[in-house]
Amino acid sequence: xxxxxxxxxxxxxxxxxxxxxxxxxxxxxxxxxxHHPQSHSHEVAYPPPDQTLTSPPSSSFSISSDSNPAxxxxxxxSMSLSMTRSRPKKAxxxxxxxxxxxxxxxxxxxxxxxxxxxxxxxxxxTKLREYSRHGIPKSIRGEAWLFLLxxxxxxxSREISTQKRLQREYEQMDKEPGEQARRVRGxxxxxxxxxTLSSSRDIPQLLEEIVSAYCxxxxxxxxxxxxxxxxxxxxxxxxxxxxAYACFEQVVNLLDAHFSEERIQDTxxxxxxxxxxxxxxxxxxxxxxxxxxxxxxxxxxxHLLSRELTVENTLRLWDxxxxxxxxxxxxxxxxxVWTGLNTCVCLALLKQLKEEFEEWEQSEICSTLMKLxxxxxxxxxxxxxxxxxxxxxxxxx
Numbered sequence: 001x002x003x004x005x006x007x008x009x010x011x012x013x014x015x016x017x018x019x020x021x022x023x024x025x026x027x028x029x030x031x032x033x034x035h036h037p038q039s040h041s042h043e044v045a046y047p048p049p050d051q052t053l054t055s056p057p058s059s060s061f062s063i064s065s066d067s068n069p070a071x072x073x074x075x076x077x078s079m080s081l082s083m084t085r086s087r088p089k090k091a092x093x094x095x096x097x098x099x100x101x102x103x104x105x106x107x108x109x110x111x112x113x114x115x116x117x118x119x120x121x122x123x124x125x126t127k128l129r130e131y132s133r134h135g136i137p138k139s140i141r142g143e144a145w146l147f148l149l150x151x152x153x154x155x156x157s158r159e160i161s162t163q164k165r166l167q168r169e170y171e172q173m174d175k176e177p178g179e180q181a182r183r184v185r186g187x188x189x190x191x192x193x194x195x196t197l198s199s200s201r202d203i204p205q206l207l208e209e210i211v212s213a214y215c216x217x218x219x220x221x222x223x224x225x226x227x228x229x230x231x232x233x234x235x236x237x238x239x240x241x242x243x244a245y246a247c248f249e250q251v252v253n254l255l256d257a258h259f260s261e262e263r264i265q266d267t268x269x270x271x272x273x274x275x276x277x278x279x280x281x282x283x284x285x286x287x288x289x290x291x292x293x294x295x296x297x298x299x300x301x302x303h304l305l306s307r308e309l310t311v312e313n314t315l316r317l318w319d320x321x322x323x324x325x326x327x328x329x330x331x332x333x334x335x336x337v338w339t340g341l342n343t344c345v346c347l348a349l350l351k352q353l354k355e356e357f358e359e360w361e362q363s364e365i366c367s368t369l370m371k372l373x374x375x376x377x378x379x380x381x382x383x384x385x386x387x388x389x390x391x392x393x394x395x396x397x
Contacts, residue, residue, distance in 0.1 A: 132323035142238035148322040170242035175209040229306040344384035
């Protein structure tokens with residue numbers, strides 16, 4: 001069944017911390033130059049030569065529902081949320097000037113991160129988290145992730161001894177895949193088919209060794225295919241093998257610990273309730289087309305969208321997720337922060353593709369959900385923070 005939709009136009013709402021996110025959406029938004037990384041994104045494609053520069057597209061977002069589709073019954077629920085952006089406006093500056101401004105912003109951002117990371121005694125981890133939330137330059141992403149994930153301590157006096165220990169422990173690990181070798185290699189091959197990133201290292205071999213080392217070291221853990229998807233962004237971002245393993249271990253352990261306390265079924269049910277409330281037309285269309293959104297949501301929520309997004313998009317998204325490591329602003333526990341925001345990112349992704357989905361049939365919708373197209377993640381992350389903020393305000397009302 002095919003159906004079209006219309007979009008409303010209104011003003012942009014504030015996100016959780018009432019900070020403005022400036023971003024590019026397939027083409028660049030012209031912004032006033034700033035020396036603070038919050039005023040620009042760090043991983044952005046240049047605007048195509050044949051496109052007119054415009055400001056970000058307008059959008060609207062509302063929640064209004066009295067039912068709980070996840071439970072199949074009627075649950076008292078009254079939400080009225082509005083999340084919008086301003087109307088598109090033609091840019092009054094040339095493409096060349098915008099590109100020059102973009103390049104300068106990239107250099108400024110890199111210098112700011114390098115200044116933080118070059119601290120000789122104590123690294124300012126709070127400032128690093130604040131900057132990383134808006135994207136990390138590719139060349140130093142791996143180093144920043146090490147501090148954000150706690151692999152490296154902000155106290156630089158411990159760095160040498162810690163690195164020696166991690167390297168020694170990793171070198172002594174059993175990295176043979178054993179009985180699951182064929183399955184691991186097959187998962188690695190399928191996962192890397194979508195990846196367009198290049199590397200001088202043997203990425204397939206490194207993935208096999210890290211995943212196998214983790215499973216052998218944690219004998220109580222059974223290998224699952226998503227481990228490869230969770231490992232790929234880390235391997236591309238982090239240079240040293242032992243540090244990549246340490247980051248992978250942190251992420252997998254956190255997700256396993258969180259979802260052993262809050263079952264994935266409960267998280268998925270909450271997502272479906274919010275999906276029905278936030279995007280009722282799309283929810284109904286998926287039901288009409290018999291799209292199994294529950295299955296997609298369970299994977300996306302459990303594995304931080306690593307299976308659904310391109311590797312490049314996952315890298316950018318995880319900059320924001322990792323910046324909130326051990327932060328307890330919106331939920332309890334470390335994993336609660338990630339999964340709470342991840343739920344909102346999933347909603348923002350569906351909203352971003354809403355018009356396309358409502359023009360497609362089941363097979364095309366399902367194939368797209370499984371392998372989402374490459375997107376500019378900055379406006380999607382911005383929208384996710386808007387949703388999270390509005391939900392938080394609603395819960396306090």
